[in-house]
Amino acid sequence: MYGKKVKLRFFFFSTIFLAILLTTFLILKSLEENVVYFISPSDVKVLPELNQKKMRIGGMVKKGSIETNSNEILFIITDYKSEIKVSFSGSIPNLFAEEKGVVAEGYLKDRNFFNAKKILAKHDENYMPPEVKKAIEDKQ
Amino acid sequence: MFNQFSPSKIFSFTSKAPKYIFAIFIVIISIGLIEALFLSPEDYLQSDSVRIMYVHVPAAWISLGIFSLIALLSFSILIFKNKFFPLVAKSLAPSGFVFNIIALVTGSIWGKPTWGTWWVWDARITSMLILGLFYLLYIIAWRIVDTNNVNKVTSIIAIIGVVNVPIIKFSVDWWSTLHQPSSINILSKSTIHESMLLPLIIMTAAFALFSLLIFLMKYNTELIKIKNKGLDRI
Known part of the structure; x- marks a missing residue:
């Protein structure tokens, strides 16, 4: 036609x-x-070479891993397969918490230790009122 | 069927419809804002800053939707040399662009208290900025390209730009981004509570009506411009 x-x-x-x-x-x-915003702790373990370039590592803050002392905060980023210890001094975002997403920007010391210069909290896709969250936690 | 879009037939509609659409828009946005700002609950984690989402997400949806529509119209402009669609596509662009900027600005305002930064160059945010640049290119091209080529040039800009639309949509699934993945899924269960989904849907309807309103007003102006130039034969 x-x-x-x-x-x-x-x-x-x-x-x-x-x-x-x-x-x-x-x-x-x-x-x-270059498109990925951060790499996971597992990616760090298999990096072909360690260099002094600035990089970002993201994952979950391991439960019970946050330690603070007078000049720095130490915590562990985990992707539930591998983990990496992170040290940071500076102000942290409000949503930074155990078992929540986090992205750390800084330099690798070795495959197990990361010196962060900046910490960003990563929010997940779950939105719910506090009472629903409480109900879910009570059930578990 | 394309004759339905004939300017002379549609002019009487576009000059009368805006005031009715404006009235409906005021009603819907009032309900939406009351729902979003007062009736809906705060989030367990971000508390009240979740309310920014009720503007941010609908604005992003509308700007993506309008650009896709412009690209679809552009395809038929190029293939069928449709005479009425260029004016429709041209009139759609401003509200899409405004909602694109609203999405970027509200995202930034939400990012500061939540992530701890105003801006990051992750895939989602960067691709949304690129969409904004394509809107800008599209709108500027309508002003600077001469009349003989303007339909072709603007249509090609829209078709190149629409490649970016699926990239925006899937950027959060394909790459690691600071931006969270989508909470509303058609195939699997949505991860947003119903009490928060309701204001989101009402606000989306309100913004869609607002876009329709701006579109009709802009389209009406374009028709008047053509009439005044004595070019009303199209």
Whole structure:
């Protein structure tokens, strides 16, 4: 029902669109290392080499791992497979807590110790009123 | 079917409809704001700052939706050389752009108390900024490109830009980002409590109505511009 020109234009612009789509995805795929905002403690264990570049490590703050002394705060970031000890001095965000997400930015000392220069709290996708949270905890 | 969009037929509608839509919008946004600011509960973790979400999430949805719509219209402009869609697509852009900025600004305001930073260059936030740049390109192109080429140029900008839309949507699943994954899922159970979902839906309806209102007013202005130039034959 459509003319030949219309069909040709359809194929022409669809091909352009697909080409751009594919190129963009291939570029993003190859840049994956730079697109991710942080790496996990497990990724740190398998890093091919340790360098002095600034990096970010994210995961959960391990339960019972937060220690504070006069000039720094020490805690463990875990992804429930591997963990890494983090030291940080400075102000921490309000939502920083045990068993909550965290992203630490700083420098690796070795595969098990990280000197953080900045701490960001990572909020998860769960939204609920306090009484619902309490009900869930009571059930467990 | 495209004749339904004929300016002369639609002009009488676009000049009368805004005042009714405005009235409905005022009612819905009032209910939405009362629900979002007073009736809905605070969050167990972020307490009252969760209320920013009732503006942030609908604004982001609407700006993504409008850009997708512009791209869809642009496709048929390029393929079918449709004469009425360019004006529709052009009139949709401003409200989409405004909601894009609202999403970025409210996200920033929420990020400071929650994450501890105003801005990070993670995949979700950066791709949303890129969408804003595409809106800007699209709107500027309508002003600077000459009349013979403007339909083609703006349509191509929209089609290139729409590649970014699935990237925004899935960025939180494909890569590790500081931004949380989506709480509302069609296939699996949503991780947002019903009492918080209700204001979110009402606010989305309100923002959609607002976009429709701005669109109709803008479209009406464009039609008047064409009439005044004596180009009303299209």
